Amino acid sequence: MSRITIPIGPQHPLLKEPLSLVLEAIGERIVSASMRIGYVHRGIELLCQRRTYVQNVHLFERVCGICSQVHTTAYCQAVEALLGLEIPPRAAYIRVLMCELERIHSHLLWLGVLAEAIGFTTIFMYAWRDREIVLDLMEELSGGRVSHSANIIGGVRIGVSSEQARLLEGQLATFAEQMEFFRELLDRDRSFHRRTQNVGYMSLEMVHSYGVVGPAARSSGCTVDVRRAAPYAAYPSLAFEVISASEGDVWSRAQVRLMEIMQSLSICNQVIEALPGGPLAVGAPRRVPPGEVVTRCEAPRGELIYYVRSDGSERPARIKVRTPTLPMLMVISHLLPGLETADVAAVMAGADLCVACADR
């Protein structure tokens, strides 16, 4: 049979964000894959050098449409480290609360995208319906569903009133029931198993050599979670498990994410229980003393790294962002050859790419 070239993207129903994947196939079997990114490059790292530190909080919130909170958390942490500021405990807890709510909605979004890619529209609809609960909670807390503007340098902008805490508790309980339903559904459903088990296998060696991070790495047997390895904000005082699995296929990536949602729910409940009083933020000077700093956060997709260098002015000299999607983009063209064309959808959706994050 002759070779055919299947272009996937920059515009394709499989892709939620533009990237170009060119597959070479013989019949239905993929023999090679190459990828091109950069379609949503916005030059954010250069833009931020022309804006003040305060303005940049809002700029970095817009790096990603899903994990906006964790970007500002990492950025604010970096600037606070340069300033030598200690944020109030209440602010640290609220940052954790927002980050975990974001993780929940990101993982559920991923589940929906995966389900749609393998043609299971019902799970897609259910996952996105239940994701609304979390988005509504975030809107209730911050006024925004996706861009929350919750973090400011020196603390947070938003508080959590006791009514809001009660609302959160109630809604999260409803949500936990829904997640039990999902877990049972994915455990039992054979058609979901047939499309995800033993598909897109990634070994622990690949994880290490490409530097894959986050749930994708943890489903291949890696047990690194920045929340545990280098705790930040209020994570040192919160109890949670680092979920990992060893199968390394799309199925185990789904399992790890579902279990992580349960852990995030527990963290949210702990935060609501133990939320300390006090101020929301401390004052921060406009000018940042010279120096450089690297901070890490656990974004929904894995380790997010911010490097900030200051020259003593009110604008940063250089900021470098390393998003968790980058190693996944590199590893993916090695996962695809040898697969059926139908599995490309499962692997691509299962990789949980955030192209806007990676392009910036």
Next chain:
Amino acid sequence: MQTLAKLAQVLILPGALYLIVASLFITWLDRKLVARGEGRVGPPWFQPMADLLKLLAKEDISPLGTDEKISALLPMVSMASTMAAGLCIPVGNSVVYPFEGDLIVVLFLLSIPTLAYFLAGWVTPSVYGVMGGNRSLLQYFSYEVPLLMSLAAPAVYSQTWSVTGLMDAQQGYRWHVFFLPVGFALAMVGLIGKLKRVPFDIPHAKSELGAGPLTEYSGRKLALWKLTVSLQTLVGINLLVAAYLGGADRIWAHWGFAIYAVKVVFLVVGLAFVQVSYARLRIDQMAESGWRVLVPLGILQMVVTIWMGKA
């Protein structure tokens, strides 16, 4: 006068006009049921009609390298053959043109749209179309054999190869589905394969091939394709109702159409239920389940049927 009456039958009831209106209705019913199953609201009742009219009015674009004549001919041929098949199948108590052996003609006519669908993919310059066409052909070989076997079983059982004859043989609630349940299940699976619905929506798997063979279709031609799918659904269901569910029970002659309609709706609900409950299979899984599970079951059903006839 008789010619006029016959013409009215062909063009209006239970022929073309009825088939189109009823197929749009069951398309709406199906979409509504699937939507409710997925936790959505679903479209209003006139949506399929609105979609059809909108597409008919849209600009017809075909990319360079398409064979214009063939790509225009294919949807027309599929629609015509589907409707012609509909004329041999009873609707309620009435049927336009029944004859002995029409079951074979119906099955032949119903397989033409699949071949046209394959060609539709093949004549476009789009790689999605070509791959979707290949897949639809491979799928055709996997489901068509069990489907033929599942419909041959009641024919052997009742010793008639006419759809109307099959319906008559089941009068007095001696429905084939009670005697040949495996055959009915196979026929349902085969019908889902023929209609390319979940879990057999492989030729137009959205996340891989866009719209498959129909990727480069637009305007009127796409409208005809969409209508063909609706008609195929209705005619396929009509066939199953007549062959397995007793059609319109002639005991209550005046209620024939109502009884038939209830059975059609029942099967639409079944199709919608399957649509909501499964993920799409891979093409290799489809071929495997077709030949390893469905065909042996079909053979088993045939053997049992012949043995039942002897006894």
